[in-house]
Amino acid sequence: MTARTTDAADDLAAGPEAVIAASPIAAELRAELERRWSAGTDHIGDIARYALLAPGKMLRPLMLVATAESVGGDRAAVLPAALSVEYLHVASLVHDDIIDGDELRRGRPSVPAKFGVADAIVTGDALILGLFDTLAECGLPAEAVLGAVRAVAAAGVDLCRGQALEAELLRDPACPPERYRRMAALKTGALFRAACRSGAILGGGTAEQVEAATRFAERVGAAFQMRDDLLPYLADSSVTGKSADSDAGNMRPTFPVIVGHRMAGPQDRAVLVDALSGTRSPAESFALLREVLERLGAVEHAAEQAEDEIRRAHAELDALPVAEGTRLLAAVADLAIHRDR
Template sequence: MTAEAVAARTAVREVTLSPAARELRRELDLRWPAGGDRMHEIARYALLAPGKLLRPLLLVASAEATGGSRSEVVPAALAVEYLHVASLIHDDVIDGDDLRRGQSSVHALYGVPDAIATGDALLFRVFSAVAECVALGVPDTAVLAAVRVLAEAGEDLCRGQVQEAELAAAWPGAGGLEAYREMASLKTGALLRAACRAGALLSGGSPEETEAVTVFAGHLGLAFQMYDDLLPYLADPAVTGKPGTSDAANLRPTFPVLLAHEAAGPEDRHRLEQALGGGFTPERTFAVLREVLLATGALDLARDRAYAEIARARAALAPLPSGDAHGLLSAIADLTVHRDR
């Protein structure tokens, strides 16, 4: 086994088997027990699907790394997962994806109207969940600040979703790498930044500590989206839990495609533009994209760029004291670019 593979397995183990992850999973199960009405059933199905709970873990770890107590922020950590899962439910409706986290997507199983309504309900649950932290001893001013951060992140997430569609429509004109980074910073990075920043605010972390986890999460978000765009070409859908041809079917110029277009000669550029022009089946589109990405070395370059963002993320944690929480943040960073393992 290579050193990289060992590091990947170690990161997965540290994150998924951490005490914080076990506690969050247990708390989700308690709060969303089997039974109840249809909306409750749908929400439980979506929330307890196989997943690593990275965003709530980021909130808990950021709180603990900045001097806070896990027990005081668990409701807020779950709130981040509510927001994230709601966005996934709506994302799958938009993209028409029938697979999520290795099982049927919510709309594929329960229908589009009930999927949208349940996603909306989870968004409203975000705010009541964060408010629970007041009763656990968190100052109400800190809770208000966390609510504001999560609300702004939700808006930015939606803005990023719209920008993703604009990028696809503008490419290969204005939709280049700079536009991609802005979109990724919003669509993916906003909620990661909000999770870390809210955790530090709820814990009463210093301005320096709060800024450190926010900057960490900003680089983490870029790496996450960059690597997410690589997964269709690196891993089996059984591992990633979503269709490998989704981006191709939606004609998205993802990160490795943008890098390939920048590096390619006229013939390969034409092939990329033709593939994303809408005239091929998703399978044929994916096959052509993969051929050009391999020919131009864009897959390796994209992976290197994602790794570089993770290095910057880890460096941003320097102001934080060492300890279990710091280690968990580092492990989450490593896991971000090893999700094909």
């Protein structure tokens, strides 16, 4: 066996969370956030601190650093870029919670629930604007930093386009899978793509390596969204940190619902349409969806498709030369479909 194959076998036995936990990158990122966002600076700073330092694995900034290292880049030089990606991610979560009216995020009150909608909007905006100043701190050639800025800015625009597209899909369990995948690539995949593409650019990767890292991220992003849609059917809300019936209450056709609609006969399809009609309570809607999807086997079928995305993502890592970085990226990919929150 090659060293990489041996590492992969060891990681499979240990589990992706153990591999990620063994890396010092997340701890370094969190320590830097603690330093930059000290308590008691001002009201918006305190809200940003609350949002940024919530429980979580900081997967997107971790992926940026790991990708940079996988092509031979320096961790310290790209750390500001990693923080900037987290700023954009957290800002998007704050704004999502406003749009969806969610009161829980990562097992505690969401920012709008705790601080009010007005302050939540302003804090999200402040994080988005501040990310570019942070990204400019990277002590790397201007051309590389500019490439990273473009990647992150494009991701932010795509995220907004994905949010708008998601709104167009409401109440439509007959949504074509290709349309759902387009939404997921924009809304969720964009930040994974920004992290890995920026990391490869800032790390000095070749054009081929940058594109391989981009394709890897797009696969992981798709699988991550699929798994996110599956969580209400696989884990209790006390574990996920989010209400199980939020998507049903918002009339959102998630991935298992779309898969189930294609598997269903006319009677079950009518039930799925009814569940997303907005005429029932969120709890009633979710109960209807759950009964149909579990009976049809749609949950398992959707999970298999997410796993296939990750198998394809792993294949892209062969183009990245530094094993330690790719080992961490592989663990993040595996975690995307095995997480419970």
